[in-house]
Amino acid sequence: MAKQLIDQFATTLPADKRASVYQSTKATHEKRTKMLFDQFDDPNRLRAIAGGIKQHVIENLDTYLPAVEAKLRANGAQVHWAATAEAACAAVLKIMQARGATKLVKAKTMVSEEIELAHFLEKHGIEALETDLGEFIVQIDHDHPSHIVRPIIHKNRREIATSFEKHGLGAYNDDPQTITRRAREFLRQKYLQADVGLTGANFVSAESGRIVLVTNEGNSRFSLAAPKCHIALVGIEKLVPRDRDLGLLLNLLARSATAQQLTVYTEFIAGPKLAAQPDGPEEMHVIFVDNGRTEVLASECTEILRCIRCGACMNVCPVYRQVSGHAYRSVYPGPVGAVLSPLLAGKRFPELADLPKASSLCGACHEVCPVDIPIPDLLLRLRAKGKAEGAPRAAAGTPPMGAWALLATQPTAWKAALTGGKIINYLPTKLLPIPPLRAWEKERTLPEWRGGNFRRWMKERKKNAQGREPKTNG
Ligand code: SF4
Structure with missing residues (x-):
């Protein structure tokens, strides 16, 4: 069983393994969707x-x-x-x-x-x-x-x-x-x-x-x-x-x-x-x-006990498709595992508290679940539980989201950061990668900074729309 946190494991997964997990899950998911919607008038009602x-x-x-x-x-x-x-x-x-x-x-x-x-x-x-x-x-x-x-x-x-x-x-x-x-x-x-x-x-x-x-x-x-x-x-x-x-x-x-x-x-x-x-x-x-099931029953995530172990949430999950099951460090991988495994771990919950964070919250897992488990809601509840119980924060290499949150909640600071951020495009390349993003950049390329223009664009759009408004006789 993997020992690393899920995002660290993902960076070590060989490309051929990632490809076979991706292709197999995608093919099954597409067949499942076609079959359900071809054969039943209202599969979502059946799921409910x-x-x-x-x-x-x-x-x-x-x-x-x-x-x-x-x-x-x-x-x-x-x-x-x-x-x-x-x-x-x-x-x-x-x-x-x-x-x-x-x-x-x-x-x-x-x-x-x-x-x-x-x-x-x-x-x-x-x-x-x-x-x-x-x-x-x-x-x-x-x-x-x-x-x-x-x-x-x-x-x-x-x-x-x-x-x-x-x-x-x-x-x-x-x-x-x-x-x-x-x-x-x-x-x-x-x-x-x-x-x-x-x-x-x-x-x-x-x-x-x-x-x-x-x-x-x-x-x-x-x-x-x-x-x-x-x-x-x-x-x-x-x-x-x-x-x-x-x-x-x-x-x-x-x-x-x-x-x-x-x-x-x-x-x-x-x-x-x-x-x-x-x-x-x-x-x-x-x-x-x-x-541990009676503790799950008494928890904020009771609904996960509906699970009938079909694996559909894994097949559709963009995270599972990229990281494979071993990344979840438990018997139950994918979205169901990200909820169930930390809960079944009982007192060891903080050890698996990174799993509920391994989701884009896109909602695909909920859409396919045959017993209609609201997995994204449960993931959010477990993120809150992890925070309340002092689970380890982000792994090394994770971009500084705290700083981002601070900026995003202060309109003036946000405006200044967006305008000033353009400087990144003019820095000599030898100064890059930017230190806090160094680990992140090992796997990705920082795109060109194009922020800061949204307000101007919105203002012009509004002005143009007003110019097109029909004149009234009143
Ligand atoms: S899709 Fe629903 S029933 Fe199927 S494994 Fe995932 S949580 Fe369980």
């Missing part, structure tokens, strides 16, 4: 309805969580509650140790990344293998995901082929089909050997206790085919009130995440295998994870 459903759930978790627990138990599942990351990891370990289990296959779950489950289990002698292709590549590379839907958005096929060769998955071959076939052959054996299959949950219906999983590779289905035990790690905000709400949310999720009408594999799991069913896990555990 979806946002309302999720907001209702998070404001009534005290009702819905006991309700879903009762349903899950009635369906034959065992329910556990984990207040912290440590408690969630310990719960998984306890379930595995009780069964004498040593091998776990894992479908993609953001909560498991958040609590660093794989690392914890490995320390306790348990093999925890990622089965989503992107996550698998990240795992063998000891890397971190760079996008919540496309974990390897920052890698090209040559890098992946090199990793496969290094980890004994065949001689170098960067043909995508060969890479995929090799991963498939390797993972199929692992599915058969696993004792436990672990998944997350995209949604959980409080009405029926059904857990909903979506994948495009079918790996969650494979993870539950051979193992006799299923563990689902679920953030407490993942509930929906009724099964019928899933119709809207699944439609919006697939289109927003990958520009598909529906994700290829959509599974509804109501409980462990019934006696009459031929196969499937005989034991099912659902671990509801808090890990």
